[in-house]
Amino acid sequence: MPVPDPRGLPPVEPLCETRRDPLTGDHVTITAHRNARTFLPPAGECPLCPGGPASEIPDARYDVAVFENRFPAFDARTPGVPPAVDGAAVFERARGAGRCEVVCFTDDHSAILPRLPVSRFRTLVEAWADRTADLSALPGVAQVFVFENRGVEIGVTLHHPHGQIYGYPFVTPRTGRMLEQAARHRASTGGELFGDVLAAERAGARVVLPGEHWTAFVPAAARWPVEVHLMPHRHVPDLVALTDAEREEVAALYKELLRRCDALYDTPLPYVAAWHQAPIGEGRGLVRLHLELFSVRRAADRIKYLAGSESGMAAWINDVPPERQAARLRDVG
Known part of the structure; x- marks a missing residue:
């Protein structure tokens, strides 16, 4: 059953659209709302730590947790858009329907993934497979991508050990x-x-x-x-x-x-x-x-x-x- 969210955050209003590059055929996703996503918060305000005042996860502890990304690149709730940018047919445009999820590998904020037990990796594999099956069944999802970004040099915005899953509305380049x-x-x-x-x-x-x-x-x-x-x-x-x-x-x-x-x-x-x-x-x-x-x-x-x-x-x-x-x-x- 749904768990009440005590944080008083505004409702999610995703604005996701894809535009097709006419020179390469690649899809480019435009998501203005993601520019305001959480950026390297202090440990006490980490949204992936369990049960805290800023937490996305109300449980007091967990092994692996999966939830929908609050700042998605793709979302089925995003509103429709005109089929072309500036009305020019050469600039194809579509709503960025799909789904984005966060996968937390552990409830320990300071944990290092390769030091977790093999049993935790086994649980992760099961979670990835389970979510791949569910996202693959969603209308409009063309490909499911499981990934992890690690390290500030890569551009992570949260230090807590985690990965993501994207349900793309197109086949990636x-x-x-x-x-x-x-x-x-x-x-x-x-x-x-x-x-x-x-x-x-x-x-x-x-x-x-x-x-x-x-x-x-x-x-x-x-x-x-x-x-x-x-x-x-x-x-x-x-x-x-x-x-x-x-x-x-x-x-x-x-x-x-x-x-x-x-x-x-x-x-x-x-x-x-x-x-x-x-x-x-x-x-x-x-x-x-x-x-x-x-x-x-x-x-x-x-x-x-x-x-x-x-x-x-x-x-x-x-x-x-x-x-x-x-x-x-x-x-x-």
Whole structure:
């Protein structure tokens, strides 16, 4: 049953819209209300700590908690918008329907994720799969994205250990490119792109963590100074499709991968952990579930900034050879 909110906050009035870039075909989301979202509050005012005066979670304690984001990028309640910007058909426009949720990994504000027990990671996998199933069933949701941003260098606005889940009303540009590449590969070779990539990586020098059901590796064409992919050995489109054995193993491997990433520079690594899942209505046999974890830290005291080539032309330049980084991640184990 609903729990009364004693904070006296104004009602949520999301204003989400998407505009399509006519030069690239990409969707860009405009959300003016998110500019007022909570920004690095002191620990005593953290909205993710349980039961406090500013808390989104009324319980006195919890293991894992999931709730709807108060400052969503996409929301089914957002009002309708005209179909074009300035009435020009070339500037397509739509309401930003969808859903955004927050996933709290622990009720301990100062906890460090890789130091939590494997059982907590197992609970997280179950929560991600459960929410993926529910969001995938919502009208208008085309793709579900599970992710975590960690570290001020990445741009987090809350220090409490947490991640997010987006239910996009469109297929994201990155996934769209994967679909195109996978379809092209199947047409030219008859093979499954992700399976062929995984087989080549498992036979190479960039494997970090081998498992019975999963392998973690630094990709041959890594964009980021620290970049690791964690991929299942069989084709599954999303977290929902994982077996119990696959869920059990990925919980342990993910914890170990995060521990090794933190050991690289003897300090918590700023990173984005992105779970790529197949879209809901297309490409279920083409895009394989996998984790992409990457960091902007290129040395203990240096950050990789996305400058002209990356930001202006999406042409990546990586100063750290993938083979060297894979060796370092093996060594810190």
